[in-house]
Amino acid sequence: MHLLYLDEAGSVTDSSQRHFILAGIALFERQTHWLQTELDNLVNSLGHPDPDRLELHASQIFNGRGWWRRREFRNRRREIILEGLAASSALRGDWRLFGAVIDKQELSPEDPIEYAFEQLCSRFDHFLRRLYRQGNSQRGLIILDRAAKAQQEMRLQSLAAEFKTVGHSWGVTRNLADVPLFVDSRSTRIIQYADLVAYAIWRKFEKGDDEFFNVISGAFDREGGVTHGLYHFKNPNDSCDCPGCRPAFR
Numbered sequence: 001m002h003l004l005y006l007d008e009a010g011s012v013t014d015s016s017q018r019h020f021i022l023a024g025i026a027l028f029e030r031q032t033h034w035l036q037t038e039l040d041n042l043v044n045s046l047g048h049p050d051p052d053r054l055e056l057h058a059s060q061i062f063n064g065r066g067w068w069r070r071r072e073f074r075n076r077r078r079e080i081i082l083e084g085l086a087a088s089s090a091l092r093g094d095w096r097l098f099g100a101v102i103d104k105q106e107l108s109p110e111d112p113i114e115y116a117f118e119q120l121c122s123r124f125d126h127f128l129r130r131l132y133r134q135g136n137s138q139r140g141l142i143i144l145d146r147a148a149k150a151q152q153e154m155r156l157q158s159l160a161a162e163f164k165t166v167g168h169s170w171g172v173t174r175n176l177a178d179v180p181l182f183v184d185s186r187s188t189r190i191i192q193y194a195d196l197v198a199y200a201i202w203r204k205f206e207k208g209d210d211e212f213f214n215v216i217s218g219a220f221d222r223e224g225g226v227t228h229g230l231y232h233f234k235n236p237n238d239s240c241d242c243p244g245c246r247p248a249f250r
Contacts (some may be wrong), residue, residue: 001028001029001138001139001140001141001177002026002027002028002029002094002124002127002128002131002138002139002140002141003026003027003028003029003032003140003141003142003143003190004024004025004026004098004120004124004140004141004142004143005024005025005026005143005144005188005190005191005193005194006022006023006024006098006120006142006143006144006145006194006198007022007023007024007144007145007185007191007194007195007197007198008020008021008022008113008145008198009021009023009058009059009195009198009199009201009202010202010206012104012111012112012113017104017206018103018104018105018205018206019101019102019103019104019202019205019206020102020104020112020113020116021099021100021101021102021116021198021199021201021202021205022099022100022102022113022116022117022120022198023097023098023099023100023194023197023198023201024097024098024099024191024193024194024197024198025088025095025096025097025098025190025193025194025197026095026096026097026098026124026127026140026221027091027094027095027096027190028093028094028095028138031091031092031093031095032190034090034091034092035087035088035090035091035189035190035193036188036189036190037090038087038088038090039056039084039087039189039192039193040189042056042080042083042084042087043056046080047072048067053186054067055185055186055192056084056189056192056193056195056196057185057192057195058081058084058195058196058198058199058200059199061073061077061080061081062077062078062081062199062203064077078211078212081196081199081200081212082211082212082215084192084193084196085193085196085197085200085212085215085216086215087193088193088216088219094131094136095219096127096219096220096221096229097197097216097219097220097221097229097230098120098123098124098127098220098221098229098230099120099197099198099201099220099229099230099231099244100115100116100117100119100120100230100231100233101201101205101230101231101232101233101234101242101244102115102116102233103233103234103235106233106234106235107233115233116231119231119233120142120231121142121176123221123228123229123231124140124142124176125140125174125175125176126228127140127221127228127229128140128175128176129174129175130223132175138175139175139176139177140175140176140177141176141177141178141180141181142176142180142181143180143181143182143183143188143190143191144180144181144182144183144191145182145183145184145185145191145194145195146182146183146184146185158179196212197216199212200212200213200215200216201213201230204242205232205242217243218243220243220244222243227243227244227246229244230242230243230244231244232244232245
């Protein structure tokens with residue numbers, strides 16, 4: 001089974017922020033151990049008295065909140081995020097990044113969370129369908145951070161069920177094993193990795209800061225010169241050179 005771990009970056013309700021991000025990593029079930037191990041090694045190197053309780057939360061690291069306020073991290077915060085993002089280099093086989101970048105003003109009055117979720121459900125299902133056509137029949141499961149409100153959890157689970165029966169904007173999902181699961185991000189480093197990915201994307205589109213994004217820009221799902229794993233909803237008249245907006249090349 002392939003597992004797609006997703007987390008958010010950016011606030012839906014904060015009008016001072018232009019973008020909302022939903023993003024993360026899809027990987028084969030046995031690969032979770034290796035990514036977990038790499039991230040554990042990073043955390044264990046930081047000197048926390050109880051590393052199992054230390055969460056890799058990108059915005060907290062970047063802004064020096066909580067334990068990350070310590071003086072020894074003042075000049076290392078970017079480096080820690082970069083090392084966390086690079087942990088995926090330990091993975092082998094089929095793994096991909098997926099992300100949806102939503103310009104909230106352009107999408108209004110639609111809900112950016114639901115719109116981004118529909119996009120990623122469809123794109124993850126497409127990825128699994130390609131594997132099936134290559135003789136690798138895998139089902140998929142989407143796992144999200146439980147920080148979301150209970151009402152949002154219920155709505156996304158309901159949407160996923162509708163995508164399998166009634167369908168979404170581009171058809172019916174055929175390769176998802178069940179409705180999404182919601183977990184506490186403190187209990188799994190893989191959700192924390194999804195947080196790092198979402199924040200890297202948010203920094204690029206919201207702040208024009210490419211440093212984190214450049215580490216992961218080549219890892220989004222792609223086929224035949226087309227990047228399927230990164231979707232950017234924007235004003236069609238706005239130019240953009242992100243992988244999701246570039247024309248196909250072969």
